[in-house]
Amino acid sequence: MGILSWILFGLVAGAIAKFIMPGKDPGGILLTIVIGVVGGFLGGWLGSMFGGQGVTGFNLMSFVWAVIGSLVLLLIYRLIFNRARA
Template structure:
C-alpha cells in the first residue's frame, strides 16, 4: 500500500510543480509522477537533515520541502527531457 501512496503523492506534487513552473513543460505524465516522487524523497532528506521531519501535528515544513524538491526536479528534468527529445530529432 505504501507504493500506491508514493505514486499518488508523486502525481500530486508533480502536477503542482508543473503548475508553479512558468511556461509549458513537455514531460509526459508518467515522468511527472516519477519526478514528483523523487522530489518527495529529496524534500524528506532535507527535512531530516535540518531536523524538521518529525513534528507535532501536520508536518507543514516537510511538505513544503517536498514541494520545493519536486519543483526543482521537475524543472531540471523538463530541461533534460526537452534536450533529449531535440537531440533525437536531429539525429534521425
C-alpha cells in the first residue's frame, strides 16, 4: 500500500479507537492519524504474534487489528499523559 493509503487507513482506525475510548486528549487530528498509523503497525504485529495474518491490506481483519493496535496506543498515551500532568 502507498503512504497515502496507510495515512487514510490510520485516520479511520484512529478515529474509531477514539470513538470507542472517548475522552479529552490533546493533539487533535494529527495525533489521531499518528496513533492510527502506528496502531496499524502494532496491530499487524499483534495479529501475527497471535497466529493471524496481521495487517495485510484493506480488508476487515486488517481493520480490526489496526483498531486494536490504535486502542492499545491510545491507552498507553493516556496513561503517560495523565501521569505527566499529575
